Amino acid sequence: MSRIVECVPNFSEGQHKEVIEAIANAFASSEGCNLLDVDPGISTNRTVYTFVGSPDAVVEGALNGARAAAQLIDMTKHSGEHPRIGALDVCPFIPVKNVTMDDCIECAREFAERLATELGVPVYLYGDAATEDHRKSVPQIRLGEYEGLPEKLQQTEWKPDFGPNEFVPYWGATLVGARKFLIAYNVNLLSTKEQAHRIALNVREQGRGKEEPGRLKSVQAIGWYLEEANMAQVSVNITDHEITPIHTVYQEVCKDAEELNLAVCGSQIVGLIPMVAIMQAADHYMQEEKLFILEDDQKIRLVVDRLGLHSLGGFNPKERIIEYMITEGNELGPLANMDVRDFVYTVGARSPSPGGGSVAALVSTMGAALGTMVGFLTYGNKKFADLDEQMRTLIPPLYQTMKQLLPFVDQDAAAFNEYMFFKEELEIMTAAKMPKKDEMEEQLRDKAMQRALHNAISVPMQVAKITNTLWPHLRELAKIGNINCKSDIQVGVRCLETGVWGAYYNVMTNVNEVKEEEFKNKVKEEIEAELKIAQEGMKDVLKIIDERQS
Numbered sequence: 001m002s003r004i005v006e007c008v009p010n011f012s013e014g015q016h017k018e019v020i021e022a023i024a025n026a027f028a029s030s031e032g033c034n035l036l037d038v039d040p041g042i043s044t045n046r047t048v049y050t051f052v053g054s055p056d057a058v059v060e061g062a063l064n065g066a067r068a069a070a071q072l073i074d075m076t077k078h079s080g081e082h083p084r085i086g087a088l089d090v091c092p093f094i095p096v097k098n099v100t101m102d103d104c105i106e107c108a109r110e111f112a113e114r115l116a117t118e119l120g121v122p123v124y125l126y127g128d129a130a131t132e133d134h135r136k137s138v139p140q141i142r143l144g145e146y147e148g149l150p151e152k153l154q155q156t157e158w159k160p161d162f163g164p165n166e167f168v169p170y171w172g173a174t175l176v177g178a179r180k181f182l183i184a185y186n187v188n189l190l191s192t193k194e195q196a197h198r199i200a201l202n203v204r205e206q207g208r209g210k211e212e213p214g215r216l217k218s219v220q221a222i223g224w225y226l227e228e229a230n231m232a233q234v235s236v237n238i239t240d241h242e243i244t245p246i247h248t249v250y251q252e253v254c255k256d257a258e259e260l261n262l263a264v265c266g267s268q269i270v271g272l273i274p275m276v277a278i279m280q281a282a283d284h285y286m287q288e289e290k291l292f293i294l295e296d297d298q299k300i301r302l303v304v305d306r307l308g309l310h311s312l313g314g315f316n317p318k319e320r321i322i323e324y325m326i327t328e329g330n331e332l333g334p335l336a337n338m339d340v341r342d343f344v345y346t347v348g349a350r351s352p353s354p355g356g357g358s359v360a361a362l363v364s365t366m367g368a369a370l371g372t373m374v375g376f377l378t379y380g381n382k383k384f385a386d387l388d389e390q391m392r393t394l395i396p397p398l399y400q401t402m403k404q405l406l407p408f409v410d411q412d413a414a415a416f417n418e419y420m421f422f423k424e425e426l427e428i429m430t431a432a433k434m435p436k437k438d439e440m441e442e443q444l445r446d447k448a449m450q451r452a453l454h455n456a457i458s459v460p461m462q463v464a465k466i467t468n469t470l471w472p473h474l475r476e477l478a479k480i481g482n483i484n485c486k487s488d489i490q491v492g493v494r495c496l497e498t499g500v501w502g503a504y505y506n507v508m509t510n511v512n513e514v515k516e517e518e519f520k521n522k523v524k525e526e527i528e529a530e531l532k533i534a535q536e537g538m539k540d541v542l543k544i545i546d547e548r549q550s
Contacts, residue, residue, distance in 0.1 A: 004097035005104060006324060007051055007058040008182070008271060011069055012172075014040040014047045014086045019072045024049065026068040032057030036325045039271050045080025045228045046089070048184065048271045052096060052326055055103055059111045062091055063118070066174075070119055075146055075172045081224040082235075085142045085149060086172030088115075092127060092178040093178050093413040096326065104178035105129045112176040116163030119171065122153060124214035127177030131161055138175055139206070139220060146172045181322075183238040183277055184270035185246055188231050188252040188311055190263040197223025199256040203249065215252060218243040229312060231265060241274075250307050266308020269315060272322040278303050292379075292392045294399050333410025352420075357412035357460050360502020361405060363495050364467045367547070368402035370492030371474055375399075378482040387480055394473050401470055408463050412506070415459045419452040419510075450515065457510045457523055460503035464530040467496050468504075471537030478544040486545055493541045500534035503527070 013019050020040050028035040029048060037050040066088050073087040093104040093110065108129035116123045128135045133159065144152055150167040152158045159165050160173065189196050200221035201207060207214035214221075218240035225232045234253050238244055250267055257264050274457055275296075282299035285291065285306050293299050299319050309315035318324045335343060335354055343362075347354055375398055379391035380538045474496075478489055507527040514520045 002097065003054050003099050003103075004052050005055050005058045005094045005099055006181075006272075006322070007053075007062050007091065007107075007170055008048060008061060008064055008094065009091040010046060010048050010089045011065075011073065012046055012075060012078050012080070013069075013073050013090050014045045014080065014088050015042055020047050022072055023047070023065050023068045026064040027051045029060050030057065030061035030064045032130060033061035034326070036322070037271055037319070041080075041082070041226075041270075042228045043080065043224065044082035045078060046082045046084065050271050055107050058093065059107050059114075062111050063114060066091075066115055066119065070171065074170050076169050078146070081226075083139075083142055083145055083222070084172075084409070085146050086174045087170070088120070088174045089142075089172075090126075090138055090175045090177070092176075092182070093129075094181055095168075096322070101128050101178060101180075108176050108178045112162050112174075115174060115176070116160070121163050121171045122149075122160035122165065122173040124173060124175050125161045125177060126175050127179035129176065129178040132157075137220075141175055149173055172272050181274050181277075182238050182239060183241055183246060185236045185238060185249060186231055186233040186268040186270060187236070187250060188229075188265040188267060188308075189253075189257060190265060191232045191257075193223055193225040193232050195223070195260060196225070196234050199223065199234075199260075200234045201251055202256050203252045204236075216244045216249060219249060224549060232269070233539060241277045241280065245280040245284070246273075246277055247284050247303075247307065264308075266311025266500070269309060269320055272325065273320060275321050275323045278321060281307065294396060301376040332407060333414070335410045335413060336406050353411070353416050354413040355414060355416065356502055357463075357506040358409045360460065360499045360506065361408035361412055361537060363502065364463055364499025365402055365405040365409070367467070367492045367495030367499060368398055368405060368470060370488050370495065371470065371477060372398040372402055374477060374481045374485040374488050374492070377485055378477075378480075381482060384480075384482060389414045390476070390480060394477055398474050398477075401466060404466055405463065408459060412459045412463075413454070415456040419449065419456045421452075453510060453513055454519075455506050457514070460506040461523070461527060461530075464500045464503035464507075464527060464534070467499050468530055468533045468537065470496060471533065474537070474541050475544060478541045478548075483548060483550055486548070489545050490542060493538045497534045497538040500531055504531045 007517050011023060020038065024035060024038050027033055033051050033053040035049070035051045038047065040047040049065065051058065053061060066113045069087050075087050078084070093107040093111070105128055112123045112125055115121065115425050124135060124141050125131055126135055126141055126481050128140055137140050149172055153160070153167055192195060199413045200223040202214055203216050204214040204221035205217050206220070218238060220237040220239065222235055223232060226236055233477050236249055238246065238249060254264050278300055282293070284294055285302055291302070293302060297317070304310060304315050335346070335358060338346065347359060372395060375395035379388055379395060474489070474493060481489065505509055508521060511520050511523045514523070
């Protein structure tokens with residue numbers, strides 16, 4: 001599986017196109033790096049770059065960008081609205097996929113040491129990579145900014161983590177960190193810079209100091225004026241959107257603006273944002289306004305409208321939501337993307353894969369789809385208008401489970417193929433009567449085969465467990481759903497039970513090859529319990545629907 005780290009370096013240059021492009025080209029031309037976004041600001045005189053890659057690739061990419069900046073940026077001539085301490089002001093590494101925060105800390109420290117050594121500049125570590133508590137946050141280290149750096153470097157407590165404690169005029173200093181995903185978010189105001197900053201002080205966690213903290217946790221903010229847009233902004237960094245979501249920031253700024261009789265003209269995402277943060281806002285507005293929306297693209301439209309994200313430069317989800325930017329091809333595999341005829345012919349070909357596991361996953365998916373259909377044919381129907389509220393509760397889990405099950409059609413085939421690869425390799429080596437010196441290789445392959453076997457067991461087990469989450473919802477649907485869809489519910493629950501049966505057979509077949517007796521017994525116990533749940537769930541739903549008269 002690919003390992004993805006995000007790097008979001010901020011450079012103190014946002015006005016000279018040739019410089020911005022040269023640094024962008026340094027990232028884009030770095031092997032293994034994918035440049036996702038370049039976001040320059042004229043008034044801030046700052047550009048935020050976003051690129052992703054493997055841990056090793058992003059470190060090399062960041063160094064390439066820094067090398068380009070060292071030739072092109074002169075901090076002695078820099079001025080702008082955004083606080084800054086150096087040419088490459090901050091360079092955070094963020095875990096995205098199959099990497100941990102520890103991996104990103106390692107990236108940060110390697111990059112910081114190599115940057116300091118190669119360019120001879122002071123480098124501080126911050127965030128999760130910080131070595132001192134008083135250096136955890138960017139504002140702590142950046143206090144005094146570039147102009148105050150010569151004096152700061154002479155203080156023992158501000159000796160850089162890497163590089164000289166001497167002032168380098170053309171560069172300043174660089175802050176390198178590891179952190180969670182940070183959302184850079186600005187709220188637009190028709191106001192003065194001072195009024196915007198007043199609101200920023202009210203909402204940011206730091207507030208006006210220890211004696212007067214602000215209202216929102218995990219929020220940094222300042223106010224500034226954008227000459228090119230002729231408006232002010234409350235510029236916010238949300239360091240943990242799970243603690244303070246973007247819609248909360250927007251609402252709090254709007255509340256203060258209303259008290260000051262100031263107009264709010266939408267807001268702006270700078271750089272990228274994770275899908276979960278958009279869905280947080282969507283869930284809030286759906287609940288607040290009692291809306292029923294299932295499709296992700298419609299939820300995104302809702303958030304864009306409510307937060308006014310189109311107000312300054314527009315908001316294209318494919319260019320702003322990180323999951324859309326880093327998806328490696330279609331999220332579904334080749335089997336799930338086939339038309340029905342090709343899939344049937346592929347299953348019927350002289351090949352063991354795709355086989356029963358993939359078909360079982362698809363059958364379960366179709367069962368969830370039929371349940372979803374019955375819910376939709378009940379919701380919004382004048383005859384069943386009194387059931388709309390209940391359908392709003394019943395349809396989402398059926399719909400989401402339908403989407404959740406479909407990728408397992410490919411995952412089962414992939415898991416089977418991986419296991420068979422190692423099994424066949426081991427059989428060939430054993431048949432060849434390998435010499436003793438190759439026993440270690442044989443042991444390593446055997447361990448790899450056992451890991452692949454565990455995965456081949458895990459996939460159908462997940463299909464069974466996910467499928468069985470639907471029975472409570474289907475019992476309710478059978479009681480009140482559109483009676484004209486009686487046969488659809490009946491076929492649907494039979495599909496779901498068959499899907500679990502298919503998962504059961506696949507697990508039981510594969511588990512016999514497992515060597516660890518404790519694991520083997522645990523798996524058998526779990527899948528037998530799942531099968532029992534499916535059998536009882538199907539019986540209950542069929543009984544309910546058979547006894548209904550209308």
